[in-house]
Amino acid sequence: MSGALPVAIQVERYQPGHAAAWDALVAASVNGPFLFCRSYLDYHQDRFEDCSWLVWQGERLRAVFVAGRARTAADSATLVAHPGLAYGGLVTAGLAKTSDTLAWLDALRVAWRAAGFRQLLLKPVPRVFCRQPSDAVLFWLHQQGALLTGRELNSVIDLTQPFRIGTWRRGNLRKARHHGVAVACTAADADYAAFWELLTANLHHTHGRLPVHSLPEICRLRDQNPGHLELWVARLGAEVVGGVLVFQDVWQGFVHTQYIGGSPRGKQVGAVDAVLAELLRSKPAAFRRLSFGISTVQGALNPGLLNQKEGFGAAAETTDTYTLDL
Known part of the structure; x- marks a missing residue:
């Protein structure tokens, strides 16, 4: 007897109507600090265009991707996660399987290209701000040929x-x-x-x-x-x-x-x-x-x-x- 087919991944750009679902996921997440709630993200919307994304499987919101670009950005084809914060990127509802995380990021990459983005500048959430850290995103970045272009030193x-x-x-x-x-x-x-x-x-x-x-x-x-x-x-x-x-x-x-x-x-x-x-x-x-x-x-x-x-x-x-x- 065959198992159930995997639920298809759907990716869409964040809109204000998603605010309640977004905040519920961040509040229950393993790596989404309060700075990712809409009450914080939206305070500087005059300076930054929100370019965040949602990842669905069926009716279930599995992850969000915190990103944007400065409204004065000369390079509108670069997606920055996040230009108004010290970090951004993928936030998951629970400690996701690595295979799921990689699949979500692959789907997001297809959506980003379709939206006209040609480069991703990603500052992942540091481990100190995560309830349960995971390096799956770093593994995906390495697989895709990403370059380490900045390194700062925090004290914890x-x-x-x-x-x-x-x-x-x-x-x-x-x-x-x-x-x-x-x-x-x-x-x-x-x-x-x-x-x-x-x-x-x-x-x-x-x-x-x-x-x-x-x-x-x-x-x-x-x-x-x-x-x-x-x-x-x-x-x-x-x-x-x-x-x-x-x-x-x-x-x-x-x-x-x-x-x-x-x-x-x-x-x-x-x-x-x-x-x-x-x-x-x-x-x-x-x-x-x-x-x-x-x-x-x-x-x-x-x-x-x-x-x-x-x-x-x-x-x-x-x-x-x-x-x-x-």
Whole structure:
């Protein structure tokens, strides 16, 4: 007796009418952080054209592919996953069989070519942001002849294992206690404004750039994604002298330090280290991993930044970019 025939794969471009099905898959996925929910993806639709895709088998949504292109992109034939995020790509409802993943990607490639795309620029979801990581997409990329065209270095702490804070960082923590630095989580708009002011000044002075998000954008994202954004600040008296804005996802199991900054006074008294130590103390109850973010710019290492993160016990993980001619 023959078995049932496999259900045909159907691929289609994302449309707003798919939002509920999309969000349900991301919420139950093994590798789709909250940033892939439509409430987050759609906030910058004025800058990026959504070019995401859905993979169906029968009436069942099996996977989605997070992608887009900048509205000012000179090369409209390049599909980027994702131009407005640090990563994108294939998200599966559960831990999919490798054979299914490869078949879905083959079907997507046919659809991309039919839509006029000639190149894929893919930044897969790093392992630290996945509930159950899988390298099936990387295997497919290798099979198709994709090139590794970018590699950045992230710093990650396994919160389920003991970790040791280094001597220099412990010295800063003693300094913070001596000066009476107080650390707290806050949702007050005034605290967000104070932190954004010192963060903007810090980034401009150190790197000559501004935060990726504006203050109104980050407050809107906080309100539209409750529980996923938290601001932790360090105070001297009533003054905010440092802080860390985290992105977090309980289901996927990670906390990520999206923005870190301190005022000149805050740096003198170890304010940022005090905040990071408090995160390491409080987060293991609900999260398994803490991501400190990358310490590289276009592959070039920032040794001082990396040293600070490794001083808290972080290990190195790569975040990669692949280019595939379609």
